[in-house]
Amino acid sequence: MAFSRRKFLLGTGVIGGGLVLGLSLRDNSVPYPAAIEGSFNPNAWLQITEDGQFVFQLHKTEMGQGVIGSLPAILCEELDLDPQRLTIQHAGIHPDFADPSTGGQMTGGSTSVKASYDILRDVGAAARAMLIAAAANRWQQNADDCTTDNGVVIDANGTQRLSYTELANDAKSYLDTPYVLKAAKDFRYIGKAETRPDALQKSTGTAQFGVDIDLPNLKTAVVVRCPHFGGTIASWDASSIDSLPGIIAVKEIHSGIAIVADTYWQARKAAGQLVISWDKGPMADMDSAKIKQQQRDLIANEKPRVMMEEGDTSAVWDSAATIIEADYSVPFTHHSPMEPQNATAIATERDGEMTMEMWIPSQSPDLSRAVAAHFTSLTAPQITVHTTLMGGGFGRRGYPDFAGEAAAIAEQLPSVAVKLLWSREDDMQHDYYRASSEHRLKAALDEDGQLIAWDHTLVASSIIKTMAVFMAANLLPDWVPASVAESMGKSAGGLIANYDPIPCEGAKIPYQAPNITVGHLEYDSGVPTGFWRSVGFSYNIFVVESFIDELAHKASADPLAFRQRYLDKDSQWRSVLDLAAEKANWGQSQPGIFQGIAVSEPFSSFCAMVVDVSIDPDGKNYTIEKVVAAVDCGIVIDPDVIEAQMEGGIIYALSAAVKAPVSFKDGATVESNFHDLPVIRMNEIPKRIEVYTIKSDNSPTGIGEIGVPALAPALANALFAATGQRLRDLPLRLT
Amino acid sequence: MTSFILNGENISVDAEPDTPILWVLRDHLNKTGTKFGCGAGLCGACTVLLDGQATRSCLLPLATAAGKRIDTIEGLGGDHVVQQAWVENNVPQCGYCQSGQIMSTVALLATNPSPSEDEIKTALAGNICRCGTYPRILKAVKQAASSSFYDASQSPDGSAS
Ligand code: FES
Ligand code: FES
Numbered sequence: 001m002a003f004s005r006r007k008f009l010l011g012t013g014v015i016g017g018g019l020v021l022g023l024s025l026r027d028n029s030v031p032y033p034a035a036i037e038g039s040f041n042p043n044a045w046l047q048i049t050e051d052g053q054f055v056f057q058l059h060k061t062e063m064g065q066g067v068i069g070s071l072p073a074i075l076c077e078e079l080d081l082d083p084q085r086l087t088i089q090h091a092g093i094h095p096d097f098a099d100p101s102t103g104g105q106m107t108g109g110s111t112s113v114k115a116s117y118d119i120l121r122d123v124g125a126a127a128r129a130m131l132i133a134a135a136a137n138r139w140q141q142n143a144d145d146c147t148t149d150n151g152v153v154i155d156a157n158g159t160q161r162l163s164y165t166e167l168a169n170d171a172k173s174y175l176d177t178p179y180v181l182k183a184a185k186d187f188r189y190i191g192k193a194e195t196r197p198d199a200l201q202k203s204t205g206t207a208q209f210g211v212d213i214d215l216p217n218l219k220t221a222v223v224v225r226c227p228h229f230g231g232t233i234a235s236w237d238a239s240s241i242d243s244l245p246g247i248i249a250v251k252e253i254h255s256g257i258a259i260v261a262d263t264y265w266q267a268r269k270a271a272g273q274l275v276i277s278w279d280k281g282p283m284a285d286m287d288s289a290k291i292k293q294q295q296r297d298l299i300a301n302e303k304p305r306v307m308m309e310e311g312d313t314s315a316v317w318d319s320a321a322t323i324i325e326a327d328y329s330v331p332f333t334h335h336s337p338m339e340p341q342n343a344t345a346i347a348t349e350r351d352g353e354m355t356m357e358m359w360i361p362s363q364s365p366d367l368s369r370a371v372a373a374h375f376t377s378l379t380a381p382q383i384t385v386h387t388t389l390m391g392g393g394f395g396r397r398g399y400p401d402f403a404g405e406a407a408a409i410a411e412q413l414p415s416v417a418v419k420l421l422w423s424r425e426d427d428m429q430h431d432y433y434r435a436s437s438e439h440r441l442k443a444a445l446d447e448d449g450q451l452i453a454w455d456h457t458l459v460a461s462s463i464i465k466t467m468a469v470f471m472a473a474n475l476l477p478d479w480v481p482a483s484v485a486e487s488m489g490k491s492a493g494g495l496i497a498n499y500d501p502i503p504c505e506g507a508k509i510p511y512q513a514p515n516i517t518v519g520h521l522e523y524d525s526g527v528p529t530g531f532w533r534s535v536g537f538s539y540n541i542f543v544v545e546s547f548i549d550e551l552a553h554k555a556s557a558d559p560l561a562f563r564q565r566y567l568d569k570d571s572q573w574r575s576v577l578d579l580a581a582e583k584a585n586w587g588q589s590q591p592g593i594f595q596g597i598a599v600s601e602p603f604s605s606f607c608a609m610v611v612d613v614s615i616d617p618d619g620k621n622y623t624i625e626k627v628v629a630a631v632d633c634g635i636v637i638d639p640d641v642i643e644a645q646m647e648g649g650i651i652y653a654l655s656a657a658v659k660a661p662v663s664f665k666d667g668a669t670v671e672s673n674f675h676d677l678p679v680i681r682m683n684e685i686p687k688r689i690e691v692y693t694i695k696s697d698n699s700p701t702g703i704g705e706i707g708v709p710a711l712a713p714a715l716a717n718a719l720f721a722a723t724g725q726r727l728r729d730l731p732l733r734l735t
Numbered sequence: 736m737t738s739f740i741l742n743g744e745n746i747s748v749d750a751e752p753d754t755p756i757l758w759v760l761r762d763h764l765n766k767t768g769t770k771f772g773c774g775a776g777l778c779g780a781c782t783v784l785l786d787g788q789a790t791r792s793c794l795l796p797l798a799t800a801a802g803k804r805i806d807t808i809e810g811l812g813g814d815h816v817v818q819q820a821w822v823e824n825n826v827p828q829c830g831y832c833q834s835g836q837i838m839s840t841v842a843l844l845a846t847n848p849s850p851s852e853d854e855i856k857t858a859l860a861g862n863i864c865r866c867g868t869y870p871r872i873l874k875a876v877k878q879a880a881s882s883s884f885y886d887a888s889q890s891p892d893g894s895a896s
Pocket of ligand 2: 064338391392827828829830831832833863864865866867868
């Protein structure tokens with residue numbers, strides 16, 4: 001396959017003395033971030049300098065999921081350069097880095113590899129073709145006869161060699177060179193397990209996270225926020241803390257009272273002594289029980305919006321041999337990445353104009369900049385954002401509320417570098433939680449135990465609605481005042497929310513039944529909710545895969561065979577299901593070991609799991625003997641990353657499946673730290689986790705969230721097999 | 736001024752005596768390898784060695800550390816056998832918890848150079864990893880323990896080279 005690079009490289013421009021090609025179809029006038037003067041900068045990702053540096057701009061943010069290795073490997077495959085030779089930098093904001101589907105530079109939805117695979121191959125191959133053309137010209141040979149090997153062009157006779165760095169300057173003259181993509185069989189970096197580029201730094205304490213940013217004379221800020229959602233400050237008095245050691249300033253910002261001190265400890269201690277009272281606001285009498293009741297009332301009384309309809313379920317109920325009904329529920333849960341939220345900012349005033357530089361551990365640098373602009377008098381172009389490594393994200397760092405706070409504080413203290421740092425309590429009590437959901441299921445079997453009807457109504461809140469306020473701030477032009485952007489965002493959220501499909505992710509069952517209805521009732525408790533690793537799949541797969549298990553038992557069928565019956569033999573659903581079952585020796589477990597199975601399709605990847613449990617003599621506690629996962633995520637970029645993400649996803653999912661949920665009282669979060677929101681620890685992990693990957697030639701899909709959804713239902717199904725207790729509510733508790 | 740021994744060096748710090756060592760390290764001494772995760776002794780991200788014992792530095796006041804020996808991730812030198820095992824097993828994901836995990840491991844292996852799986856799990860139960868790198872931590876600890884560095888003949892505090 002030969003593509004003209006013109007397909008992608010549309011414009012050129014001279015920036016900072018170096019030649020820069022505009023890759024963008026939208027805005028090729030924007031300079032590439034961090035361009036090194038004089039370097040060969042054939043696209044927004046890559047720069048080759050004549051002194052031998054290969055600099056890669058990582059346009060997705062590294063939060064543990066491994067894009068820092070996977071994305072460079074894709075480009076390097078086509079460029080023909082050992083990825084270990086790259087210098088990798090978190091990219092600044094640039095239109096070329098935006099995901100065409102969202103218009104933003106967000107990292108999430110397991111999309112990084114999926115959305116970047118083609119483009120990174122193209123730009124890598126195009127750059128290689130330019131370098132070959134430059135070498136061929138020097139040698140006066142035909143470019144087609146030259147080859148490359150790890151950063152070197154080799155001539156037709158195999159005798160002359162020129163390194164990419166030697167050719168960097170010449171290559172700028174060969175912009176129109178057509179290129180050919182490699183055949184998958186020739187891949188040398190894609191598909192290979194590599195040492196993570198950040199493994200050493202992260203094992204020596206030298207990796208720099210957001211919390212580690214240091215600037216001259218840096219101060220630390222903490223914010224005292226109203227614990228009640230939607231509440232406001234009634235009164236405050238800083239006179240008792242003004243003169244405490246190290247206190248620099250106490251300022252009111254949009255989210256509370258900011259206390260700025262020389263060190264975190266000084267600021268945190270002062271925060272504890274601040275005199276402040278709250279107006280609890282409109283949600284003061286909201287609590288967990290009320291939310292649950294309201295959701296149940298909705299299910300009982302309201303007509304859902306139909307999200308999936310096949311046949312006519314209502315025509316079946318009266319005549320079916322067996323009807324099965326069940327209610328399921330999934331509670332609020334927290335993200336709790338290990339690094340508490342933070343952001344660093346410095347505002348500088350020069351000739352009456354304010355600019356700001358920020359260091360933000362955020363999944364969305366452009367959204368962060370927009371939010372910073374929104375809460376200050378600055379416009380986005382006046383704000384420069386540097387993305388740092390992140391101590392976990394899991395969806396939480398897609399909401400850049402902390403960036404808005406840091407910017408608002410820094411604006412009030414020009415020329416002072418301020419690091420805003422949240423406590424763990426702040427993080428757990430001001431999360432954008434995974435929303436709770438309630439589910440009503442009904443199915444019909446005929447006399448032969450065949451599934452003839454499936455009906456699922458779910459109550460869950462819209463994700464986009466919360467996000468819309470931020471998104472409006474990001475997408476609207478700078479001249480739109482913040483207040484207008486906010487109200488536009490809110491109403492846009494209202495409009496979009498009617499069509500927000502995210503809460504129904506995973507509810508569209510793959511099982512081929514003649515009559516299927518899936519309905520959604522939107523509900524907003526007022527509690528901030530958002531993306532949580534695997535989002536809608538995280539609750540719907542639990543419900544769907546548990547209920548299908550109920551049906552199998554009702555039909556006296558083997559749960560694996562029952563699922564297989566309704567899945568296309570050649571489908572990816574079947575291939576992962578069958579592989580997991582085979583590797584787990586489904587149906588042949590040792591005495592005392594009980595198995596549960598589940599299958600899922602999160603974000604276009606496929607994942608099936610078998611969980612083996614044994615029950616302790618007390619009948620209440622149990623041991624997870626083994627989790628076997630089979631995954632199909634298309635072409636594997638790095639098998640080690642796949643395994644790590646699956647292991648991590650399973651353990652993350654296990655915390656949410658078995659540990660205490662988040663609860664609310666007086667419109668505020670009750671829990672505050674890892675003592676009352678415990679998570680899985682080393683001594684609680686499954687005894688074994690095995691990951692198997694389907695060999696595939698399909699374009700790669702994602703892996704970061706793929707291990708999460710199937711765990712809870714596979715575990716619940718295993719516990720049913722062991723005890724006969726059908727656990728329909730998370731967290732799973734045997735009685 | 737309060738003095739203690741940080742990674743073998745005498746250090747004097749001018750900070751309020753109740754300042755936790757975590758913040759002394761991070762904010763006063765710019766040693767940021769030790770991480771803040773919970774501030775309440777619950778997560779282990781801030782683990783350092785106090786006279787060789789794994790200790791949560793977020794709960795350790797400067798006054799208590801006076802005159803004592805504190806060892807942090809920076810003091811391991813970067814090629815410590817535990818760190819090597821971490822890199823070889825690609826343990827870190829986000830990496831934020833790993834300084835604490837490594838310091839807890841160093842403390843464990845210093846007193847118990849060939850721990851059983853259960854002993855490893857118990858010793859590291861105070862260190863949360865939200866990324867779920869536990870299976871790899873387990874592998875890496877076993878690998879480090881099996882290296883000649885932790886041979887029974889070596890000094891029990893793990894400081895032999
Ligand atoms: S920060 Fe010290 S134990 Fe969590
Ligand atoms: S590697 Fe991310 S918290 Fe442990």
